[in-house]
Amino acid sequence: MNVFTRQWSGLLSAVSTDMAIDLGTANTLVYVKGKGIVLNEPTIVAINKKTGQLVAVGNDAKVMLGRTPAHIEVVRPLVDGVISDFEVTEEMLAYLIGKVRSEMKTLVAPRVLIGVPSGITNVEMRAAHDAAKNAGARDVFLIEEPMAAAIGAKLPIGKSVGSMIVDIGGGTTDIAIISLNGLVVSKNLRIAGDHLNASIVSYIKDQFKVHVGEKTAEDAKIALTAITNTQTGGKDLVVRGRDVVTGLPREVVITDSDVRDAVAGHIDTIVENVRAALEVTPPEVLADIMQRGIHLSGGGALIPGLASLLEHALAVPVIVVPDPLRAVIRGAGIVVEDLDVYSEILLDHEASFQTHF
Ligand SMILES: Nc1ncnc2c1ncn2[C@@H]1O[C@H](COP(=O)(O)OP(=O)(O)OP(=O)(O)O)[C@@H](O)[C@H]1O
Ligand SMILES: [Mg+2]
Missing domain, CATH: 3.30.420.40 (ATPase, nucleotide binding domain)
Structure with missing residues (x-):
């Protein structure tokens, strides 16, 4: 990074919002730097199959389970900890990132830290990275969930x-x-x-x-x-x-x-x-x-x-x-408050994403 890009990125992080997302199979939690945990809802999305549009997320989608008309589908985009429905995950992340941006009234896209299970494949890692990027993240960082949980548990x-x-x-x-x-x-x-x-x-x-x-x-x-x-x-x-x-x-x-x-x-x-x-x-x-x-x-x-x-x-x-359901997001929140200090423990996604033939 040259001096100009370093200064530019320093400037951007001063005006943008850093956030962490624990995208769990069952529950999704969001932490915003300087604010704390702002969302804790089931990882469920309702989609209009005709238009492809997102109808509801989280608790609002959960109450629709089993009660929807034919054109609305309620889905859990993660299976066994990893993204199974890429498009729906991306829409869900876009909704979460958009919600934080509009509430924080920030114009610059946020940097987003995402928790992923340990030992996932490069393809799965890239899926999480790309989903967050396409959903509007300026920069994406990944952390292994047990590492985040350990930090959250102090x-x-x-x-x-x-x-x-x-x-x-x-x-x-x-x-x-x-x-x-x-x-x-x-x-x-x-x-x-x-x-x-x-x-x-x-x-x-x-x-x-x-x-x-x-x-x-x-x-x-x-x-x-x-x-x-x-x-x-x-x-x-x-x-x-x-x-x-x-x-x-x-x-x-x-x-x-x-x-x-x-x-x-x-x-x-x-x-x-x-x-x-x-x-x-x-x-x-x-x-x-x-x-x-x-x-x-x-x-x-x-x-x-x-x-x-x-x-x-x-x-x-x-x-x-203490509070075991929120250990991962607490830890991810501690990391997002100080991304530079914790850079060593983040997954080196650029290196990990090299494809071997
Ligand atoms: N009091 C409880 N007793 C037993 N199980 C519980 C209790 N509360 C929640 N659970 C279970 O914990 C699970 C959800 O835990 P958690 O939110 O940590 O998962 P997640 O982070 O969404 O998933 P993953 O990390 O595997 O992707 C669900 O299977 C739920 O039934
Ligand atoms: Mg989890």
Whole structure:
């Protein structure tokens, strides 16, 4: 960068807005530099199929689920943590960036920091980068979500001491061990909260012959998941769905042990992957983690009993970070307040985007 472009970009950042977006499979959060978290809504978009125009975003789109006329489609543009519907994601980002710009009354396009799962492919990284760029970002920076979560949880990422973060979101579980501003070990598992919902739907269908919606399954998960036996309170819940034989509405009572059976396989997978990450961790770093514990973030950290299950299975203390659903955006916000200071930990997108033939 020559002197002129450096001064020019310094001038632009003085008049434009920097913002961070945690574009999650389940929830999207936006942080604006100097203002804090300004938006926290489900990652759902309603599109008019005739015109291709965006009809609603977030909560407004969520209430339309299952209730739309034929020409309106309600979509979740992310699957398993990565963009599956590029055009819709771009429209959603354009809406978010536009909203921030009009509220902040800035004429210059913002610089945008986007959280992405660790270990995504170059193609997936480029998709996130291009979507934000096409959506009106002046400059795009990417940060690995577990890194952002660790910063949000105030873990000492820059020190020569190992910190472990497990971020269980809607679509992905990011398992990462961080030391000296880098990921020492990382694993991105495409099993998380939303997969638990799906297995509750299929369990109720198999056991009770009733087809319930995903929202009902999520409510049951939040109300009833009690993973360890000591926590079972014999709780139950009435759920409503469609009888698969008669096609008519039917109510059934499910218990916490039903939910536990439904999610057991996925929970085992998460535990085994955390164990596998510890098994490949260098001994010094492992010693740090044994002492300092494993930090859980993301909505999945709130699954009752999960922290103690992990603690017993792995013999390592497990700590749920404060306000786990917002750890990634808090961390991304800290970075966006001081992009120059944190440049070392951002994904080097120019280098990563080189294509190898
Ligand atoms: N109290 C709770 N108990 C259990 N699960 C919960 C609770 N609250 C939220 N969840 C689950 O957390 C998940 C959403 O978490 P989060 O917002 O961290 O995901 P995300 O960032 O959108 O997804 P990802 O990071 O995988 O792309 C959903 O599956 C939701 O059902
Ligand atoms: Mg997330």
